[in-house]
Amino acid sequence: MQITRHLNDLPPDARGGAVAIGNFDGVHRGHARLIERLIQRAKEISGPAVVFTFDPHPVRVLRPHDCPPPLTWTERKAELLAKLGVDRVVAYPTDEALLRLSAREFFDLVLRDTMAARALVEGPNFYFGHNREGDVRLLGEFAAEAGMTLDVVEPTNEAGELLSSSRIRRLIGETGDLGRAAAMLTAPYRIRGIVTHGAGRGAKMGIPTANLEGIDTILPAEGVYAGVGRLVGRDGPTAIWPAAVNIGANPTFDDLHAKVEAHLIGCDERVYGRPLEVDFLERLRDVRAFASADELVEQIKLDIAAAQAIVTNTTY
Missing domain, CATH: 2.40.30.30 (Riboflavin kinase-like)
Structure with a gap:
């Protein structure tokens, strides 16, 4: 899997596809469910399946003392996403300029103008733009205006509890229950x-x-x-x-x-x-x-x- 670090380096064959934005830390089974929908949409529009992620996590830039250690480093994350069928990973270097973009500016610059996305796939708790001002409702409005589709994939539950990176992090770091964590991840x-x-x-x-x-x-x-x-x-x-x-x-x-x-x-x-x-x-x-x-x-x-x-x- 080749990782694109800067939007100026995005090749033509990574444009015009289906895009999912998120941290995807750990690449767990909930992420896999979202990626499955992403690949389905990419096939329907005959375009690439692209994941846009952040390196480092925005919290590490905004509140470094509040940011827990990650489950995966960027290259490992891209490797796991490639095994799920993703065609391209954009690991954008998180900086103050990116975090200052409004929701409108982020959508226009990243999704519409640079990536030329035709389909978007996100979870219901997705936020974007300065101070997390944009949510999936606003993303849906922007997407409709730009002629894009938006699929919202519901979270995955495990034993009645939301399957999340933070939950897996607790299992690994606090209890050492690697067997249970492995059942939630897509790889050991x-x-x-x-x-x-x-x-x-x-x-x-x-x-x-x-x-x-x-x-x-x-x-x-x-x-x-x-x-x-x-x-x-x-x-x-x-x-x-x-x-x-x-x-x-x-x-x-x-x-x-x-x-x-x-x-x-x-x-x-x-x-x-x-x-x-x-x-x-x-x-x-x-x-x-x-x-x-x-x-x-x-x-x-x-x-x-x-x-x-x-x-x-x-x-x-």
Whole structure:
């Protein structure tokens, strides 16, 4: 998926199609339902299915202290949207000039003049323009004037509660319920970072770990998880391994500094300094102190076996 960053770079084949505007953080099943309608409309008008999103989230510009960590970075978001069938993602650099545009100005500049949209698809809680002055009612009026159609897709509910990015963020960051979160997402939850040197205890115990830093999305709650590690090269992942991942401190050694440590099962490559992505499949247990290093090693071996079994039995 090629990401367009600036409207001046929008190619002709990305104009005249169906457009959905939003943050699409996490690309969950509610988003997938909206994207399904977007693709349907695009086919009906023989045009591209285009998503216009923001990088970063407008709240990070307006109220940075109130903006929670995202579920996805822009390239990951575009990858997930492409798997759903989106033809083009516009990840507009959010700045003060964009946020000062009135609803009318935003519609005219972005949707009518630049993207030449012929169909719009949004959720009922969509707002646009300075101070969120425009809603779907006003968007419908503008669209009708410009000869565009507007479809409003109702939200998706899960167990009687609205399926939303904020709800998934709570499941991941507060409870570590990755299994439940995965059922709401369109793909396993993924983080990324750079492998750095740690204390080296894992290697001394015969169970080396990749210590991950520079993570720019929300971290799962403290615990031990089964997952998949993906070393990333210039053109994508170069190798993939099952992984047992520890998030939190190491109380057995009185190390209270929270870390992200992934044991890549079967990996004998040198990983220091390399980008690593980790997909989380299931929470295995709490982090706790053990009576001895030997007892910890025995538990880690059980964690590794459990993680291997979960990855083997997961369609991935």
